[in-house]
Amino acid sequence: MAIGSRPLQEEKNPGDLGQPPVSPKGRSAAREPVPGYQKPTSSDQKPKNRVFVIVHLLVWLMAAAPLLGQDSTSPKAEKPALVDLKQGASFEIAPHTGMMGGSGVFGLRLAMNYGSVNLEVSGEQVIGETANMYPISVNFALNLATRGRLLPYGTVGGGLFLTVPTNALGSETVSTMGINFGGGARFYVTPTFGFRLEARQYVTSVANELESRDELLIFQEVSLGVTFMFR
Structure with a gap:
């Protein structure tokens, strides 16, 4: 030991001041986990x-x-249809030609379209061998489709049938009432022009003067024409 030097002291942790020294056995016991x-x-x-x-x-x-x-x-966004009958009322003109029984027929149909329902007036001439017949009808048509190119429909109505003789002298014009029903379809090429195919069944009665009774007449018509639509 050098003269004037102080004996070395063991450095202590400030936290250990005032606490009794812990033996090595106690230190190992302190590190044991707490039960639970x-x-x-x-x-x-x-x-x-x-x-x-x-x-x-x-x-x-x-x-x-x-x-x-x-x-x-x-x-x-739906693609707009070529023809939409529910956009408002429209007027239609449809000239046509076809066959009624074994005779040729031509005529004109005028219609007002109100969406699903049409009101139609038609006039035709049926060319016969001994007489010509002029059916004049008022029909209601139910449109089975109102949007697109192809618009099928069903129709029913009634009207007047005028039979005018062409060869017999002294014969008078005969008028009878009748009904008709049928169906067809319109195929539009543009919003205002298309083609129209229709088939109708006509039912009427004619008086038989020889047997003094009425005879029921049933005949069919198939026609093809064009249609023009105006709004």
């Missing part, structure tokens, strides 16, 4: 992570539901 305490492991944290992910997923779905619903229910 278990250190958390990574397996214990997995359920917490799953709950966290599920909660965030539910919040995201709740926030995105209105947007997804709006996209799924938003109306899609």
Whole structure:
């Protein structure tokens, strides 16, 4: 030991001041785990992570539901139809020609279109060997389709049948009442022009003067023509 030097002292931790010295055995005992305490492991944290992910997923779905619903229910832009009878009333002119029984027929139909229902007036001439017949009818037509190019329909109506002799001298014009029903279709090439095919069944009665009774006459008509639409 050098002269004038102080004996070396063991450095102490300020926290150990005022506390009795702990033996090595006591230090090892202090490091022993407390009974009932278990250190958390990574397996214990997995359920917490799953709950966290599920909660965030539910919040995201709740926030995105209105947007997804709006996209799924938003109306899609439809392509405009070539002809739409429900856009308003329209006027139609339809000249046509065809066959009625074994005779040729030609005529003209005038119609007002009101969407699903049409009101139609038609006049025709049927050319026969001994007489000509002039059916004049008023019909109601039900449009089975109102949008597109091909518009099928059904029709029913009634009217007057005028029979005018051509060869017999002294013969008078005969007028009878009758009904008709049938159907057809219109195929439009443009919004204002198209073709029209129709078939009708006519029912009327004619007086038989020789037997003093009425005879029921049934005959068919098939016609093809064009149609012009005006709004």
